[in-house]
Amino acid sequence: MKLYEELGVTPVLNAAGPVTRYGGSVLSERVLAAMAEATRSFVRLDELQLAAGRKLAEWTGAEAGYVTTGAAAGLTLGAAAILAGSDVVRMEKLPDTSGMPNRFILQRVHLSDYDCAIRASGARLLPIDCEEDWPPERVAEEVGKAAREGACGAVYVFRTGDRGMPLEVWVQACHRFGLPVLVDASVRLPPVDNLRRIPGSGADLVAFSGGKAIQGPQNTGFLVGRRDLIESVLLQNQDMDVNAETWFLRKWIEEGRISRPPRNGIGRGFKVSKEGVIGLLVALEEYLARDHKADLMAWRRRVDEVCLGLRDLQACRVERAMQPGGSYPVPAAVLRLTEKSRLTLSEFVNACARLPRP
Known part of the structure; x- marks a missing residue:
């Protein structure tokens, strides 16, 4: 978005839900x-x-x-x-x-x-x-x-x-x-x-x-x-x-x-x-x-898309799961590092943050 670019702020992909730190x-x-x-x-x-x-x-x-x-x-x-x-x-x-x-x-x-x-x-x-x-x-x-x-x-x-x-x-x-x-x-x-x-x-x-x-x-x-x-x-x-x-x-x-x-x-x-x-x-x-059942199905489709897109990664595997979210389990794509990654989870996250963004 141009407004953010003018401020030198880079938009992110929000995979955490409606949390305050991502707006x-x-x-x-x-x-x-x-x-x-x-x-x-x-x-x-x-x-x-x-x-x-x-x-x-x-x-x-x-x-x-x-x-x-x-x-x-x-x-x-x-x-x-x-x-x-x-x-x-x-x-x-x-x-x-x-x-x-x-x-x-x-x-x-x-x-x-x-x-x-x-x-x-x-x-x-x-x-x-x-x-x-x-x-x-x-x-x-x-x-x-x-x-x-x-x-x-x-x-x-x-x-x-x-x-x-x-x-x-x-x-x-x-x-x-x-x-x-x-x-x-x-x-x-x-x-x-x-x-x-x-x-x-x-x-x-x-x-x-x-x-x-x-x-x-x-x-x-x-x-x-x-x-x-x-x-x-x-x-x-x-x-x-x-x-x-x-x-x-x-x-x-x-x-x-x-x-x-x-x-x-x-x-x-x-x-x-x-x-x-x-x-x-x-x-x-x-x-x-809103149709809350339809919302749940839409979330599941998004998780399926994420899992499909990440399925060929060598250093990690991705799994579908229902994560506890307050009082309501929500669909989630869970990324798990394998031995091939040679990184801790924190190191992996920080390395991803340093990657150039399109």
Whole structure:
């Protein structure tokens, strides 16, 4: 592509799927057209987010939703909503959580490199040990101990596969002690059924990625769940330059839901453009309407083409396989080095990277 060439950037063949380091996914023509149309008009972003939230709620079965700048931002904002609720003073204080409940419990097996997204809100993580064969009462006992240590919320992470307690058992135990549950479901699509199944588990907030399987803009995602917590997210993304008497959400003050507009919020650095909101909605609408069985067959055909093209290599062999991908096995071409290669896998990858590209 000429734009990349002018910058001295070389496009690559993406054999890893819709991962962030290669730019996520490729947007459809309809998504691109919708984003181009969206950029031609000005709108109130809070009004746009409320409207988008209603569509997300309709599609997921949740009470409300909010478009975020990716799933990681959804985790930060979700944790911030649990920490602050409708308390404007707390909103303005975050990520400083001194003097307020700030501990979030999670199963130790769910600790990951993405914990920073939750800790960025000011939350402190409190891992607890849970064995997969424990009965629900034993899980509740451990959760209760953590709750008495000052926990104010809980986290459930799907990224580590199906290790640990099932989501429904975890939610039930946490709710028993008044702990809202924030779920990282960034890599749980496909299958498409998870869009409703995970929010339907009773979890209070669920963060999804928009730039992976959904094929929306790479810098988008969405958060769905309890209406009061989503409203807190909206408020913590609020533009600081507002007048309470003319504010779009002044009705919330009149109804006693909040005391005044927050003057600053942790979400300021996570603002989503109008083009991003529209692009995500159109991509999600397309994802829901897609023939997912046909997608799987298309992936298999691509794998067959790769295997056919590499079959004559002397230093390696290529095999068809079903690789675990989040919650959904995906077809893959697996390249295995033979003794003839005389290279380690890392050496082989680095050697390929140095080859001239057409």
